[in-house]
Amino acid sequence: GNSSEETSATESEETSSQTAGEDSAQVEGSVSGDGSSTVAPIMEGIVEEYAGAQPNVQVTVGVSGTGGGFEKFIQGETAFSNASRPIKEEEAAKLKEAGIDYTEFQLAFDGLTVVVSKDNDWVEDLTVEDLKKLWVEDGKTKKWSDINPEWPDEEVVFYSPGTDSGTFDYFNEVILEDEDLVSSATLSEDDNVLVQGIQADPNAIGFFGYAYYVANQDTLKAVKIGGIEPNNETIESGEYAPLSRPLFTYASNKALAEDPAAYDFMKYTLENAGEMAEAVGYVALPEADYEKGLADLEALKK
Amino acid sequence: MKYIDQQLVVKRMNGRNIVNTLFKGLFLLATLVSLLFLAILLYRIGTQGISHLSWDFLNNFASRFPEKAGIKAALVGSLWLMAVVAPTSIILGVGSAIYLEEYAKKNRMTAFIRTNISNLAGVPSVVFGLLGLTIFVRALSLGNSVLAAGFTMSLLILPVIIVAAQESIRAIPGELRDASYGMGATKWQTIVKVILPAAIPGILTGSILALSRAIGETAPLIVIGIPVIIQFLPSGVMDTFTALPMQIYDWSSRPQQEFQVVAAAGIIVLMVVLLLMNTVAAIIRNKFQKRY
Amino acid sequence: MTTVSIAKAKKGSNLNEVENTNSVYLTKQLNLWYGEKHALKNIDLDIKENEVTAIIGPSGCGKSTYIKTLNRMVELVPSVKTSGEILYRDRNIFDADYSVEELRTRVGMVFQKPNPFPKSIYDNIAYGPRIHGIKNKKILDEIVEKSLRGAAIWDEVKDRLTENAYSISGGQQQRICIARALAIEPDVILMDEPTSALDPISTLKIEELVQELKQDYSIIIVTHNMQQAARISDKTAFFLNGEVIEYDQTDAIFSNPSDKRTEDYISGRFG
Amino acid sequence: MTTVSIAKAKKGSNLNEVENTNSVYLTKQLNLWYGEKHALKNIDLDIKENEVTAIIGPSGCGKSTYIKTLNRMVELVPSVKTSGEILYRDRNIFDADYSVEELRTRVGMVFQKPNPFPKSIYDNIAYGPRIHGIKNKKILDEIVEKSLRGAAIWDEVKDRLTENAYSISGGQQQRICIARALAIEPDVILMDEPTSALDPISTLKIEELVQELKQDYSIIIVTHNMQQAARISDKTAFFLNGEVIEYDQTDAIFSNPSDKRTEDYISGRFG
Amino acid sequence: MRPSVQEMIAQSKGKRNKKLIEKFIPVILFLIASVSVLTTIGIVVTLIVETITFFTRVPITDFLFGTTWLPFSNKEAMFGIWPLIVGTLKVTLIATIVAVPIGIGAAIYLSEYASETVRRVVKPVLEILAGIPTIVYGFFALTFVTPVLQSFFPEIKIFNAISPGIVVGIMIIPMIASLSEDAMSSVPKHIREGALAMGSTKFEVAMKVTLPAALSGIIASVVLAISRAIGETMIVSLAAGSTPKMDGDFTGSIQTMTSYIVQVSKGDAGYGTTIYYSIYAVGFTLFVFTMVMNILASYVSKRFREEY
């Protein structure tokens, strides 16, 4: 994934200098956000470039996870909150209670990738049904041969992101459908740890963000879902369903309206999110979606 | 009648000496094993991260490109953190120690404060994180500032500093105190002019070791939620910042393998800072040991 | 050895003088308890100006306790209780409005173990004047030199005033401590076994010094060395179990003790 | 006071006996350095069986160093170097194959400050026999009683053998330490100022004890109290600056010292 | 000629200042010393307020006596603290097994056998182990100790209690070694000499004299080290996994109280949810645990202190 990264990097650098040229109005101030660790790499790229375009705006972004980010957003401590899932009802209610109006912006897609070790020479393709059968707890030990009798009679070893992550939440929603996760699964908040576990064990299966797969292609194998392989095209087009999810940021309307720095940063974010997403291993939204976001933003400006 | 048979004593001597040698070996082994752990740890960190160490690494902000990623914000942030923690914790720690050693009467309140301090020393750092989040970040609205994190860390290491300062104050011979009182000095004069100067080496060593704990603590920062994506340096104690362990933790959870190397390089920087602090402490300790 | 004979000669001549009448310290029915322990019992002592008063007695008899009562240092032990009076220059030092700091400024003290501060020699001597508000560098310089000369150590340390006081020998340290006490020009100097930690030569030096200081100061010295008491003091008080058994001219005590216990003690039968 | 006279009587009678000829310790040209410091210089001493040998001298002259060399305890100081020979019962204790533990089993030691183990009185006394392999409870009981009787403290502690040894007075503790040394039935007992931390009455008790122990053991005792040396010892060695200035029958040393320095010292002119 | 020193002293100002200072300094210092008390009060109040909210949603009996910890369950969230306690105890047990013999062994070596120079060098070097940031240890456990263990015992999973246990043990070695060494070397030299003079070997001195005399200090150091192990966070967060389980298995993923708090702090739980409040309840339990350990340590060091 190295070379592609570098090319997109140069591209994005160009873009940013263009943007800076267009928007020569310099602003000052500070903007703070927090939230999803999944969104963090995109944000890091944007903040890095933005520091060049607007050196007088100080942007800080925390990585407390989607939930942790909303917690601060509700407390009014941040101007925007990154999320790897849509806001939950309770959170929206709390925001209302706190008198914070917000706008949801989509930033990119993340393909939730189901992976096995490169040493696993039997699994290539699984259906959503297969995934359900594998991952939902039913009180029995799961063997590979349960799915396909030709596969080895070996116990399946499960790796999953922590139950407290946006990634898990999404998997829960589309695959588990609120059933319990298989209880023998090894859980970790740290996706790299999952990578390590899965690559070493041919009987292992796991899932996590597409970016982690991209970075570890030499030791991991992505499983096709219903015959569709996860890649930029299939994710962007929505073909890789249902396992691709949108990534968001939620911004405070008040901040966007009253704080030129926040407005400017959000504008810059929407203008650059697509390219930055690709650069760090995610997938850009269709161009129209960004334009819609920019229009929403424009409407908030006083 | 003789109970002790010298012949027998001589005979048994051999066996006793062998036991002695054997256990000496075992105890030495225990010492060496601990040193070995340290060596392996340092070796692994060194070999993993050394390739990424460069001036640029120290002088760059974090980046999405592993090869450009630098530690400037975190390093400077950690120094800022220390700039708050050191004076706060040392003033509070030494003040408490002076009170307890020189002024406190032997009553229940004093006993309570003492017990309280030793209990506080064992409270896990995550719990201090929860305290800092509730009191400094939220209740006092300090946000993710250097000040909020600094106060949290100060409270975390306060008991260690108090105990170190108490010990070094207690180690000052009573004769020095007597000499000062004997000249007509008041208590506070004696404390400021005689006791504190004599206790300073001990206080400094204890404080440096405590500060080196503060600089490596991760859990409270995570609980407080200080940011990691930051492209500027704090210019005051009310600014947001990031710190070395946070940055390292963040890098290590990135998907790209290259970031693991960056994280290891970050660990080297952190370890060098720590070793420097430890060395300073050891030098102070050896240099000023037992003057009186 | 010459010094000893000089000292003896001096003491001899002293005896021929008219009896000194000015009291510096007048102790009346002093009792002192460490908690339950009755450490000083009905002490009556009249200590005269410009004399050397020696206090002798076996270990634990209360010598240190008594001398530390004279400048109220004994009150640093929390459990201490006293009754009775000590008049210093006709004023009761236990009076509520008597400031201990003031008392201690007038009464210098030298301890058993040399206890210089871990500072430079200069700062050691300047300590007292400084805490009492003397800041002027020139005056301080003068005081330091004068005090070091007074303690007969100026020549040995004049070139190393900035060195740490712990870099010199024990005997020199003890003289530094004496100089430190002299620096605030006290009226009385209390000494608690000032030579017991020293070698014979340093001891002789300190003994000589005491003889000289007597011209200007009243000196009260505790010693476990009876020969020393005999050599340097004008009067001697013998303590036993917290009581004063005998108090008299030193010569009288040593040549013709009136109490059997005094005799036993000075003939080395115990202690 | 009676005891003192008894002691003196004993010593007197001793003189009338035939000169003892069996050496326990024969020190030949012993030199000892602490790093650069030359602490013992060409010591030659012949110490006889079943006598009390006193070692006197001013502070720092090397008394403790010498006595600690006799059981090689001095080697605990890492910088120590020695030359010369010490023959204990005709064998050089510095020989490479001489086991220090064995030497120390034969030579007991009593220290300046009472240093019982923080254990019960019983366990203190039984410590030695136990490490030497005696496990039998009955034999241990017997040894404990015999040793405590030997140290003249049985009656005082027989009902509190299980109490911590630190719960008794300093003088009693010192006798416990003597009893502890007796429990392994040593040949020689070394004592380094065993009474200097004690009150007069405890001191007398220990002095009496030393006189009794002499019947069965050879005793070498360091003391700073010259009267004590005079009272209890048969021979006295006077040390000064690491050298033996004079070594003779105690009476000879005290009544008629042959060296001027000895005379100065025992007449209290220094130290 | 200048006036006498006593005259100058009498003239010098600041007498009244002195009195004032002497009066106010103790008050100020008392206030400073109260900060540590306030901190404890702060911790207790912070934890208790949120814990009470938690108990309005989850019955306290479920929390205290429940044996299933399933906060994220989709069907019925369960908050029985025991699996987290068991996880914590597993790690603590392993850490103790590693650290106590090595720590005390090293302490004996340093205090009884090593030369002054060796001790002066080795002690601070060992103390470096205690100063290494725990996050570094966490990666060491995960990327070094676990693979090494797996190469000997293939049944060990990537997350387990053993590897973080060993590493927590390594981390607390210097605490035990250093504090025990302090306790042993504070046994007065003359007591040791008493034993040596009776012909004891150094081993006998160590076992029969020094160790018993220093026992209270040694036990206290062990108890303190254990309390540190209980509260250790990053090592277990990284290497122990996040599977709250109540069984005797050490080879598989577990979860401790501390790693649960970190998991939620870094995670997705919405503010104000039961899960959010649960971290305070767990934090409070943890606080109680370490508090008990510390009280135990001070009790031990008082109760078993030898008099000398």
Ligand SMILES: Nc1ncnc2c1ncn2[C@@H]1O[C@H](COP(=O)(O)OP(=O)(O)OP(=O)(O)O)[C@@H](O)[C@H]1O
């Ligand atoms: N701080 C204290 N608390 C309780 N008792 C004390 C204290 N200081 C001294 N004593 C007791 O008071 C008595 C007198 O002690 P003091 O130190 O005055 O004796 P001393 O004559 O100076 O003896 P030495 O020659 O050993 O210095 C002793 O019995 C001693 O144990």
Ligand SMILES: Nc1ncnc2c1ncn2[C@@H]1O[C@H](COP(=O)(O)OP(=O)(O)OP(=O)(O)O)[C@@H](O)[C@H]1O
């Ligand atoms: N461990 C040591 N290292 C260096 N020098 C030492 C050591 N122990 C003693 N000395 C020196 O050796 C000399 C003899 O000391 P030693 O303790 O034998 O004297 P002593 O006659 O027993 O004196 P005291 O009466 O004070 O006990 C002294 O000058 C002392 O400073």
Ligand SMILES: [Mg+2]
């Ligand atoms: Mg005294």
Ligand SMILES: [Mg+2]
């Ligand atoms: Mg000695």
Ligand SMILES: O=P([O-])([O-])[O-]
């Ligand atoms: O950090 P998350 O994206 O998993 O919430």
